[in-house]
Amino acid sequence: MVSMKNIQNVRTDYVKGVLNLQDLQDSPGQQLSSWLQDAIKAEALDANAFCLSTINSKGFPRGRNVLVKGVEEEAILFYTNKRSSKSADLSFNPKAGATFFWPELERQVCIYGNVTELSDQENDSYFASRPRESQLGAWVSKQSQPLSSREELDATLKAVREKYKDLDVIDRPNHWGGFRIAFVSVEFWQGRASRLHDRIVYRKSKSGQWEKWLLQP
Numbered sequence: 095m096v097s098m099k100n101i102q103n104v105r106t107d108y109v110k111g112v113l114n115l116q117d118l119q120d121s122p123g124q125q126l127s128s129w130l131q132d133a134i135k136a137e138a139l140d141a142n143a144f145c146l147s148t149i150n151s152k153g154f155p156r157g158r159n160v161l162v163k164g165v166e167e168e169a170i171l172f173y174t175n176k177r178s179s180k181s182a183d184l185s186f187n188p189k190a191g192a193t194f195f196w197p198e199l200e201r202q203v204c205i206y207g208n209v210t211e212l213s214d215q216e217n218d219s220y221f222a223s224r225p226r227e228s229q230l231g232a233w234v235s236k237q238s239q240p241l242s243s244r245e246e247l248d249a250t251l252k253a254v255r256e257k258y259k260d261l262d263v264i265d266r267p268n269h270w271g272g273f274r275i276a277f278v279s280v281e282f283w284q285g286r287a288s289r290l291h292d293r294i295v296y297r298k299s300k301s302g303q304w305e306k307w308l309l310q311p
């Protein structure tokens with residue numbers, strides 16, 4: 095084992111909240127939105143970040159953080175480079191996990207669902223709302239491809255800045271856009287004392303209604 099002091103003693107006793115079935119909203123999207131607002135209020139760092147898990151063509155799962163940019167009653171939206179590793183995974187297997195963790199609130203949300211691409215209209219409208227530097231960045235990065243040096247990236251940024259210097263509007267690259275994760279299962283987790291946490295999961299019944307029930311910690 096690699097020697098590391100105290101790792102076995104790192105643990106938190108969770109005491110900040112309680113989760114009751116009757117307090118939760120009818121739809122998982124409404125409940126997620128309410129917890130995101132709590133996280134923003136609590137000034138959680140990157141309150142809208144979640145770990146996106148995908149599976150590649152060799153069957154390996156991999157997670158990385160992205161930012162949620164839209165919450166619907168039954169789905170969440172995020173944006174990325176369509177030529178990235180995660181996008182390749184999603185075209186091979188359009189299913190994903192999404193895990194939020196807000197340590198400040200001792201809360202976690204674990205989602206899995208089916209993934210589809212957003213429309214050109216949705217992509218254009220969000221791209222237009224991004225800061226100019228982020229828009230330029232979308233043209234600069236061949237996300238997930240090998241990079242020979244930082245200087246190569248800086249040189250590409252300089253060339254892209256030059257290209258767009260007289261233009262007010264930066265067009266969206268075709269390889270940049272978003273995905274929608276339509277919920278199949280959404281679990282809300284509130285840390286409790288002695289590892290006896292509160293867990294409530296939402297699943298859709300055959301009649302199309304969201305049902306929710308408690309899970310063992």
Ligand SMILES: Cc1cc2nc3c(=O)[nH]c(=O)nc-3n(C[C@H](O)[C@H](O)[C@H](O)COP(=O)(O)O)c2cc1C
Nearest residue numbers: 140143158159160161173174175178179180181238
């Ligand atoms: C807090 C945080 C938020 C991030 N948000 C995004 C995002 O919204 N979209 C994105 O493409 N990458 C985002 N990234 C970078 C990704 O984690 C990842 O490095 C990148 O998308 C390449 O992933 P891939 O090679 O697995 O496709 C974020 C990273 C962090 C730490």
